[in-house]
Amino acid sequence: MQEFRGKVAVVTGAGSGIGRGLALRWAAEGMRVAMIDIDDAALQETAGLMAAASPDAPQLARRGDVSHAFDVEAFADDVFDLWGQVDLLCNNAGVFLGGYLWDRHVEDLEHILGVNLWGILHGIRAFVPRMIAQDTEGHIVNTASVSGIFGSPLAGPYNISKFAAFAATETLAGDLVLSGSKLRASVLCPGIVSTNIATRALHRPEETGRPLTDDQRFVTEMLIDLVPTGLDPAEVAGIVLDGVRAEDFLILTHGHHAESITSRAAELTTRALPSVVAYTCPVRGPSPLQGGVAGGNTRIVAPPIAVHRG
Ligand SMILES: NC(=O)c1ccc[n+]([C@@H]2O[C@H](COP(=O)([O-])OP(=O)(O)OC[C@H]3O[C@@H](n4cnc5c(N)ncnc54)[C@H](O)[C@@H]3O)[C@@H](O)[C@H]2O)c1
Secondary structure: OOOOOOOEEEEEOOOOHHHHHHHHHHHHOOOEEEEEEOOHHHHHHHHHHHHHHOOOOOEEEEEOOOOOHHHHHHHHHHHHHHHOOOOEEEEOOOOOOOEOHHHOOHHHHHHHHHHHHHHHHHHHHHHHHHHHHHOOOEEEEEEOOHHHOOOOOOEHHHHHHHHHHHHHHHHHHHHHHHOOOOEEEEEEEOOOEOOOHHHHHHOHHHHHOOOOOHHHHHHHHHHHHHHHHOEOHHHHHHHHHHHHHHOOOEEEOOOHHHHHHHHHHHHHHOOOOOOEOOOOOHHHOOOOOOEOOOOOOOOOOOOOOOOOOO
């Protein structure tokens, strides 16, 4: 996709973090921007920032839950009714949930797959058929994570949802090419970005009434320490813009992750358990998760193992 001015962008999870960064960038590029978020106050804040920074950019903001097909379909209907087209779809809304996989509550697993995987599938089903029918150039960007490429310990629910998001996007991109569509698709795999994702995960017990387990608290608090060291969402938005222009399938935010992909592939060919990726930007130092698991080089400080049955 080369032309952005006057086109229509859709961003899910636009109330905060990367979604807000993308929405503000698309408006600055002269696009009309439709936004959805489950957090209406946060969404209104983004809308206000957009009105201030890009006063001429038409915008539509809807509260909705991307894990509910009905909300996403109603949102898509609103966007097509208002503007008659969608050119850039960013399925971005996501949540973090970690902890030992064997100790996770079914409700938590359903929650994270509902947002991080079903949110993307609902977005694809609600928007892509009409985008294909437009028969114009366009692009879909699904936000996965480096956790969609590397399966780090203590983040099983998140990793599963992000590997699935990656698979959905790779398949979508192939299907679009195979079917002769003018649309292209990219998977955004950020490393650490300075957003509210970890803080929101810490507040999950307020929704479930179940306290975080020790292992969950350990990984969530580690993420809370790491996240402020991450990239600015505005910088990520610029990287996404470049990736969409270049029609890159894989959009990485940290260059060293490309080397980690090579290492992972090499390790897998030896049938070994792949080493754990360093999450952080190299200029700011390695993350506590850096180091090998299989090679006896692990530097993970494991939390006390506690068994919680919800
Ligand atoms: N921050 C990072 O380091 C990082 C790294 C890799 C990938 N990601 C991914 O980036 C995406 C954006 O996350 P972020 O870091 O900006 O976090 P964030 O918490 O700052 O923003 C996420 C937004 O999504 C919204 N949201 C959550 N559940 C929703 C739902 N069910 N329906 C609609 N909106 C919902 C939240 O209200 C919030 O506004 C996520 O998919 C996340 O997994 C983030």
